[in-house]
Amino acid sequence: MKKVVIVGGGTGGTILANNLARRLAHELRAGQVSLTVLSASDKHMYQPGLLYVAFGRMEVDELYQDQASLLEPGIVFHVDPVEKFVLDKNHVVTKSGKRFEYDYLAIATGSRAMPDMVPGMAENAHHVYTVEAAAKTCEALRNFQGGKVAVVTGVPHKCPMVPLEITFMMYDYFKDRGLLDKVRIHYTYPIGRVHSLENVAKWAAPEFDRLGITYETLFNAKAVDGAKKQVLSEEGSVLDYDLLVAIPPHKGMEVIEKEGLGKSGFMPTNRGTLNLEGRDNVFVLGDTTNLPISKAGSTAHYEAEALGENLAALVRHGRMVRLYEGKVFCFIEAGKDRATYASFDYANPPQPKPPTKAIHWFKLAYNRLYWNSVRGLL
Amino acid sequence: MASTREIDARGAFCPGPLMELLAAIKEVEVGDSLEVLSTDKGSADDIPEWARKVGHEVVETREENGVYHVIIRKTK
Structure with a gap:
């Protein structure tokens, strides 16, 4: 029997598991293949929804589904996070002490916001990367009566459109509350233009x-002085604020760093095959890779599809059939009721179109359709 | 001993070569170098500009077969 173990029950791990379960349905039924998902949680969160929670446009309970309900029959699911990766002996050990052997291992443990990496940021800045933080941001926005709003962005971070989206959405939010004449929004960005993607920056700066x-x-924020309400940058500038909104720097999960599998918890990954460098039967996807591409749900989704095809072919024929081509698709909310998108891969930069209401409504529809997407139906 | 780490950011549109450097420079020691490989002309200009602004040393910038190599030494 060939054993496939997937570590992580987020977007990448779940789509990969469902993709493989369909491709290998016959082998699963015949007992020739086993497919196991190991996750830290029995719940699955739709992380992009946190941005909407911050603006009071989604409820927290809308962000969650039971993980088991999202998985195809035949997949073995355990809420038991991996604590040891014994790659030389092809097994992992979980928190409960169980040992899971594998022929093929896929690691999709994700990333987490680390506001503590910038002194003062955790205490003084609002963000949208946890339920608690999004709820606090919602309250802070609701209570804000005017003044300087500063947006700062740490590196690396997941969902690269959030700095722009939260800025445009705040503008409309304060406009609707009749506060625009009392609010000054100041956006900062780590590199030499207002967004990583040149064409997105060319659209956003005139906006x-x-x-x-x-x-x-x-x-690049170096420290936040809560008493003086100032952000100090690595580049030597000082930014005053009354309300500070941050996109905190991120790290991969602690277990990856602890096990010596990758600096800052991001694992060295082959950009085409998604192999962990130096390991033929270990693969990495989603935020966990160190690939120079967006840490976004769509990245995990497209990687999972490529890897699903390859793992099924490896199980059946002992060879891979395709390469991941670096595909990413990101919606970009351009306010409360307009949106555009960026679609790109390793070879082709995005060509964003002017924002429309139709794309915004499609994004809102996708906030619900996600559950079909993660099941592998979309 | 000081080392040089390569960052292969060829074809990296988002987050892009300078963002990759900003993330990686936190992970290396003072005195270590980072060599960024990029196919984006803009970042070949942005990276030295940022390094000079912050005070890191720009060791070398060169182009080879359409790939820009920018080497930065972390100084603080």
Whole structure:
């Protein structure tokens, strides 16, 4: 029997498991293959929904489904996170002490916001990367009566459109509350333009100009002084704020770093095959890779599809059939009721179109359709 | 002993070569170097500009067969 073990029950791990269960349905039924998912939680969270929670447009309970309900029959699921990766002996050991042997291992443990990496950020900045933080941001936005709003972005971070989206959404939020004449929004960004993607930056900068949102590039927060309400940058500038909104720097999961599998919890990964470097039967996907591409649900989704095809072919024929081509698709909310998108891969940059209401409504529909997407039906 | 770490950011549109450098520079020691490989001309200009602004040493920038190599030494 060939054993496939998937570590992580987020977007990448779940789509991969369901993709493989369909491709290997016959082998699963015949007992020739086993497919096991090991996760830290019995719940699955739709993480992009946290942005909407911060603006009071989604409820927290809308973000969750039972993980077991999302998995195809035939998949063995345990809420038992992996604590040891014994790659030389092809097995992992879980928190409960159980040992799971594998022929093929896929690691999709994800990443987490680490506001503590910037002194003062955790105590003084609002963000949207946990349920608690999104709820606090919602309250802070609701209570805000005017002043300087500063947006700072740490590196690396997941969901690279969030800095722009939260800025545009705040603009409309304060506009609807009749506060625009009392609010000044100042956006900062770590590199020399307002977004990583050049074409997105070319669209967003004139939008900021049109809306009166000021911006500063080459700004990397070094520390936040809560008493003075200032952000100090690595580049030497000082930014005053009344309300500070941060996209905190991220790390991969602690277990990856602890096990010596990758600096900052991100694992060295082959950009085409998604193999962990130096390991033929171990693969990495989603935020856990160190690939120079967006840490986003769509990245995990497209990687899972490529890897599903390859793992099924490896189980059946002992060889891979395709390469992951670096595909990413990101919606970009451009306010409360308009959106655009960026679609790109390793070879082709995005060409974002002007925002429309139709794309915004499609994004809102996708917030619900996600549950079909993660089941592998979409 | 000081080492050089390579960051292969060829074809990296998002987050892009400078973002990769910003993440990696936190993980290396003072005195270590980082060599960024990029196919994006903009980052070949952005990376030295950022390094000079922050005070890191720009060791070398060169182009080979359409790939930009930018080497930065962490100084603090």
